[in-house]
Amino acid sequence: MIKNAVENTPGGGKVEIIVRDRSGGVELVVSDTGIGIIEEDQKLIFEGFYPTQDTNAYCSKRPYDFNAGGKGADLLRMVIFSERYKFKMGITSSRCRFILSATDICPGSIDNCPNCSNIEECYESGGTTFTVFFSNCGEKNLVA
Secondary structure: OHHHHHHOOOEOOOEEEEEEEEOOEEEEEEEEOOOOOOHHHHOOHHHOOOOOOOOOOOOOOOOOOOOOOOOOHHHHHHHHHHHHHOOEEEEEEEOOOOOOOOOOOOOOEHHHOOOOOOHHHHHHHOEEEEEEEEEHHHHHHHOO
16 A cells, blocks of 8 residues: 555655554554546455556656556555455545546646645645554464
8 A cells, every 4th residue: 555655646746655643543644645546446456467557658667756657556456465364455546636537647847837826735636545454352363
């Protein structure tokens, strides 16, 4: 999730990682100020091997680069672990209002964005939050 957040956040953006106590367990939250995920893709993101963009249009193939590319294998792996170890995952996302369709391209840096008048406007224009909730009642499942 952290790698996905970094790879989908243009230069100058923010990625926040929070771990917090919640009633009945612990929650991991990974939020970014990136380009966001269109609504149709959000429904399928945990299905595995589901890229949210055309892989020919965005693949530097260098991990952690903006638009490095990916096929959804890491999220599929997390889904498999969530089923085995009984943790819950969720996503909320809003697509950048300047990059509405999956084929629109982000300039890759907040400084180069012709649409945002300042950094705060860019931060507020889109982003994604992934959550993972580890229930206390799943403690027994963590020992193999």
